[in-house]
Amino acid sequence: MQKDHLVKSITKDGMFRAYAIDATGVVAEAQKRQDTWSASSAALGRTLVGSLLLSASVLKGKETMTVQINGGGPVGTIMVDADAKGHVKGYVQNPHVHLPLNKVHKIDVGKAVGINGFMQVMKSMGGDEPYSSSVPLASGEIGDDFTYYLAQSEQIPSAVGVSVFVNDDNSIKVAGGYLIQTLPDADDKAIDRLEKRLKEIPMVSELLLSEQTPLDILNLIFGEDNLDILTDTPVEFTCSCSKKQFAKSLSRVNPAEIKKIIDEDHGAELVCHFCGARYNYDEEELKSILAVSEKRAELDAENGDSNQEPKE
Ligand SMILES: [Zn+2]
Known part of the structure; x- marks a missing residue:
């Protein structure tokens, strides 16, 4: 063909x-x-x-x-x-x-x-x-x-x-x-x-x-x-998805939810809708993703606070 x-x-x-x-x-x-x-x-x-x-x-x-x-x-x-x-x-x-x-x-x-x-x-x-x-x-x-x-x-x-x-x-x-x-x-x-x-x-x-x-x-x-x-x-x-890219998306999830996945499932499998590729994350990998997520939540909170502070 x-x-x-x-x-x-x-x-x-x-x-x-x-x-x-x-x-x-x-x-x-x-x-x-x-x-x-x-x-x-x-x-x-x-x-x-x-x-x-x-x-x-x-x-x-x-x-x-x-x-x-x-x-x-x-x-x-x-x-x-x-x-x-x-x-x-x-x-x-x-x-x-x-x-x-x-x-x-x-x-x-x-x-x-x-x-x-x-x-x-x-x-x-x-x-x-x-x-x-x-x-x-x-x-x-x-x-x-x-x-x-x-x-x-x-x-x-x-x-x-x-x-x-x-x-x-x-x-x-x-x-x-x-x-x-x-x-x-x-x-x-x-x-x-x-x-x-x-x-x-x-x-x-x-x-x-x-x-x-x-x-x-x-x-x-x-x-x-x-x-x-x-x-x-x-x-x-063509699908350009990767384990790294999915980890990055996961790190944008609320830390509490990632923590729940770690505590309950001790791992996660993400599937790409487009190509069907499966990416598995063990507990250790999820913990480092959680760390990124927590850091992001912290920064967001700080930024949020400074925005709300009266400028007097
Ligand atoms: Zn894909």
Whole structure:
């Protein structure tokens, strides 16, 4: 199997920017690590694909983003982190959701995600305050929701298609998608033609199943020789968590709670939601984490006191 990759292109007439991605490996990795069932796999998978496309279109350099979706459906919250370099990780709150197929015999992602909620995107430009924006969910089918977010929050008229094909044993057969942005030079006739074309072509998962590459998909939409390819870069599921990083988060917990864990359990196991890595801390390690936590609590109390002191 070819490695996952994302192709960025622009039409030669300068009217559209177009991205297509094969993210089969990314979604397969997430499915294996979290043991997701069909509806959870499709919901998480589509969000992973959409987030990779969105980050490719709006992030630069070292910027990162977190996409959070919660529509009140059985899968709960879906959370995805992505950067501008094709790295992504994500998890779904309830991995074991399987639903009957919908009217068109597809996994009922809209029902699994729900429609009573928001898609929130937090962008971190490094250093400064992160930028955050949220829009109500359009359908919970994910592709529509990314399209709506781009139009509302980024003022970029676009079309997003994301799809995941799940095997009967819950493993991932294919996953991918496209994102097309309308540029200021686009005329109404070209936009109409594109909209019509997008309705005619098979779903991305069907195209990937018949061994079409991201470039083939873009050529199918716009016609051969109508595109300038800008980049073709790999994408991958990566989690940079570590025992040290989790210890640091634990040290921010109230000292009394850490003490309770030491007294009652004599150790702790923390699990990374994203990659499933397990980190174990023995009593000695917890005691040094407790020391850091107590020190922090002390400093906080001092700062708090000095703030409250009247300046007379
Ligand atoms: Zn991890």
